[in-house]
Amino acid sequence: MKTLKISTFILLAACFVQASRTSPDPTTFVASTPCDMIPRTMLSIPANADCEFIKWNLALRRDPRNQNPTFYKLSYTYGMTQPGTTGFRNGGTSLTKEGNWISRKDATNKETYQLNSNTPETSLSFARLDDNLLHLLDPQGRLMVGHAGWSYTLNRK
């Protein structure tokens, strides 16, 4: 009986620790961006796909004990505009990416968030503009240039 109580306590404690690591809400950034070839490659969108714009929903999680970056989940939808709306014709095509992310600062103290840093071909990097804004970077680390319709800035939800 005593062994059962101890086992139950350990199990509950483990569940509590696990829950406390993942329970804080992630910081979420959203945007609609152009569908140029660079983001197509990063997001595995076929080069010949009908794609006018991409809707992004990026959830970034941190370890609540030390605020270090942990996991991300990127949900995105691409396709053609449904005229007169902010959505997609036939709902678009929705995909997700998940993995680890890291944060690093350069010599000028500018902070960059990098998703999937160990797989360069599908890695995504963002300049952290402030607490509420990220901006997609190209593979050379330059700000992605949007057009007159959409930009590559992600906004905190």
Added chain:
Amino acid sequence: MKPTLSFLLLGFFFTLANSIHAQEARLANVPSKSNSRKPIASGPLVVGVFAGRFPCSEIAKDWKYPERPECTKVKWAITFFQDSVTHQPTTYHLLGTLNRQAAREGKWSIVKGTKTEPEAIVYQLDPDKPDVSVYLLKGDDNVLFILDQQRKMRVGDDYLSYTLNRIVN
């Protein structure tokens, strides 16, 4: 600004605004080409032309326009002019959907500092009228971010951001 040039720029902008969805996917990270049949301003007097769309309500409030629920987005195209010899800022020309009747024009200058970055480069439209100045943070040569009146970053939504992008012929 001569009336003829204003008319040409106005025509360009509204052609541009109606052709947003006709943008082709670019292979590289370069400014997009204008879809206007009329060329946009260029040459030694022009620093650049920047365009974008962003949510309406904040800017309408700043410009003291009456609140209109149907105003969901604003389109801007700003042409920055410079002295061809000294490269110092001279005038700007702002065409937008909030001011369809007449382009907003005036002087612009380069100042330093946002609310959080004292060394950031900021373009200030109408520095001689600070209560109606527009502040734009220079991200790089091709990207500008629209700041609020306290020079803080503005946060957009899941469809539009407060960002302007360079466009070229």
